[in-house]
Amino acid sequence: MTTASPPTTPSGQATPSGHLSLLRVLGPGHVWALGVGIVLVGEFMGWNFSVAKGGALGSLIACWVIGLLYTCVAMIDSEVTSTVAAAGGQYAQAKHIIGPLMAFNVGLYLVMAYTMLEAGDALVVGDLLKTVTEQAGAPGLNPRPFVFLTIAVLAFLNYRGVLITLSVNLVITAIACAAILVMFLSTKPWSISGSLMHRELLTGLPYGWMGVIASFHFGIWYYLGIEGTCQAAEEVRSPPRSLPFGTMAGMITLLIAASMTWYVCTSLLPWEYLGSAVVPLFDAASVGTNEALQIALFVGTLCAAVASANGCINDASRAWFSMGRDRYLPAWFAAVHPRYRTPYRAILFLVPIAIAFGFTGLLDQVVTFSILSGLLGYTVMPLNVVLFRKKWPLGSIKRGYVHPWHPVPALVLLTLCAVTYFSVYLGYGKQLLAMLGFYVLASLWFAFHRYRYVRRGAQFTMPWPRPRGY
């Protein structure tokens, strides 16, 4: 039975517009929590594999060079998203500025990057619980039920509303940030007689500059996902203000957190060990005998992984929903829940996919696919912003934020992306080629089959003037 019921607000009241839309309830703090929440797990684990490639100093170079890459991403994203404020983020940007085929690819990069990262985060939760129970003298925990439970709880949260989802993220991201800060302060970096041993442990570049370039691949872990703030564009109260502020504040937080993490870990653990550690911050906390610090780092790691998975569900579902709304995918995915105002079918559809990848247990492979998808997305951004400035020069439309020194950030971003591809190729060449092959096939499917269903007349939704040269 199908009945035409009126759309309702979360409190059950009918909406004045007569149609459903996502709720605009988020502020800059939620945007910050979305961006930092997705990324912060990378400070607790993963970044340290860059130490194995380039040594401790090589990892610091990767931290700051990749930090520059992401600063360019954040600046470019902030400008374009403060204007193209639609769910789907970079997908909606590419749709307006470049064209449908690029938009389809960017949408797919986003969904793959976030769904894979979500699976990786859930894997981390399962592995962390297994490690802790083993340390407590009870080995043999099967992590799979906890991978499943983590994704189910977060999917439930996302299903029930964006405000509660990102409010929870705000709290657990703040806890994870505090854990890094506590760890940093506990080493007394201001004291000469503290426990830091940089003089003994920093041993130059063991594999030379090629090792430094190879370390860029894992340097991405420090920041992967900060661009996800754009996905909240349709749900923030004031996109021109909140999105640039939340994104840039998130980037600053991450640069500081990444530097502190590197500083503490490389001064407590030898690079040979650090390069292969599963939970480096937790291991660094275990160097001393401070049990409270170990507990704080365990809680911080758990919160970071959960916050990341939570944000990833939010972002992947918005991108999938957006593509459905434009008929790049079946329209069925574009449904908004009349009570919770969430893209509930997109959330539901992506859950089994994340669980399936989570059950593989292949953390490095899953996250590498996420990194590659993210990297492909970053490569599109320079083209995006150059075309954006060319078609709609400054002054032709109102921008919430204007990034400085254009086109320098775009050129820097493009150059660093090229170097990072080379870096990924050095370690994961097969995966890189397989991923590119997958996107080529998906593009062919879109161009020769799906494009006929696309709502071409409804593509351009922003109230902008005609582009220059139109």
Added chain:
Amino acid sequence: MNLLRLAEIAAWIGGLLLFGWIIRDAWRTGRSYDERLLLSSREGEIEKDLGEVVAGAEPAERRADDQSGPRPP
């Protein structure tokens, strides 16, 4: 059965209950509401002040390759 096995079973059951609730609610929502209403979300209705056109500029218009008619109301 030790505590670990109990925790694993509890996690399976908790996850299944939550996932089951989501599926049930999604199914019921699809049955209770008109599909056109559920799919009525529109992009670009954020805020008019966002893309405020500077004085003298023309409003946004469809692209030349527009073939699918007017946007749904």
